[in-house]
Amino acid sequence: MRHESKRARVRRILLTGVGFGLTAGVLVTFVAAKAVIDRQMKELTAKNTELQQQNEELQLQVEKTDAVENSAELLAGDSDGWSLALVNESYPLDTSYEPAQLTQIDSERSVDSRIAESLQKMMDDGAAEGLSMYVTSAYRSYDRQREVFNTTMQDWINQGYTPLNAYEETKKSVAVPGTSEHATGLAVDIISTEYEELDDRQGDTDEQKWLMEHCWEYGFILRYPENKADVTGIIYEPWHYRYVGEEAAKEITEKGITLEEYILGQ
Ligand SMILES: [Zn+2]
Numbered sequence: 001m002r003h004e005s006k007r008a009r010v011r012r013i014l015l016t017g018v019g020f021g022l023t024a025g026v027l028v029t030f031v032a033a034k035a036v037i038d039r040q041m042k043e044l045t046a047k048n049t050e051l052q053q054q055n056e057e058l059q060l061q062v063e064k065t066d067a068v069e070n071s072a073e074l075l076a077g078d079s080d081g082w083s084l085a086l087v088n089e090s091y092p093l094d095t096s097y098e099p100a101q102l103t104q105i106d107s108e109r110s111v112d113s114r115i116a117e118s119l120q121k122m123m124d125d126g127a128a129e130g131l132s133m134y135v136t137s138a139y140r141s142y143d144r145q146r147e148v149f150n151t152t153m154q155d156w157i158n159q160g161y162t163p164l165n166a167y168e169e170t171k172k173s174v175a176v177p178g179t180s181e182h183a184t185g186l187a188v189d190i191i192s193t194e195y196e197e198l199d200d201r202q203g204d205t206d207e208q209k210w211l212m213e214h215c216w217e218y219g220f221i222l223r224y225p226e227n228k229a230d231v232t233g234i235i236y237e238p239w240h241y242r243y244v245g246e247e248a249a250k251e252i253t254e255k256g257i258t259l260e261e262y263i264l265g266q
Pocket of ligand 1: 137182239
């Protein structure tokens with residue numbers, strides 16, 4: 001084995017050291033630069049997400065304002081907010097409103113075509129769970145609503161109520177024409193074949209229990225829940241489901257609020 005001179009060895013160690021130092025330096029610089037870039041990317045992404053959220057919130061505010069002020073226009077338009085249109089006694093729907101496109105769900109009933117697929121899926125999934133239910137009421141025109149209202153009011157009058165009292169009594173279970181969600185084409189009454197009455201006990205059927213738990217997954221909400229009549233103006237209706245879109249349905253269900261509270265922030 002050849003003996004290296006002391007000088008050569010020192011030079012070799014020195015050069016190795018310099019080489020190693022250079023490599024380490026480049027690596028350190030690279031890692032540091034990458035960390036800075038990563039951090040900047042993260043900040044930019046966060047900022048972007050924040051702006052997007054602000055934009056979505058603003059958009060939602062616009063939709064909510066339209067939902068109460070312009071429900072017929074909102075329903076008829078292309079804006080995403082169509083499913084949020086608020087129709088109740090305080091915010092009636094233009095009596096001339098008719099859904100642009102209706103889809104027949106059976107020989108007599110139809111819904112706004114935009115909700116037909118979600119409704120069908122919900123009914124199919126319910127049936128697959130072994131449940132037996134059907135839609136008993138769907139889109140109802142202003143004229144039809146007036147007929148239903150007048151017939152119910154007449155029943156009360158026949159039972160001895162004064163017209164004024166009959167009107168007040170009818171209002172509790174039938175929306176005053178112009179204030180019915182059924183005129184939007186976005187609401188359906190679903191009942192169990194095991195129990196076909198429209199009263200509180202409908203809510204105890206397996207069908208309603210399943211619907212109340214799962215309807216939000218299809219963009220629907222139970223529109224008139226128990227103990228919310230002071231907000232909705234309508235008594236507990238464990239059969240009336242309203243399409244509001246999946247996002248709103250999720251939030252409304254999670255928070256246990258009504259469409260009024262969601263839109264008006266009451
Ligand atoms: Zn209904």
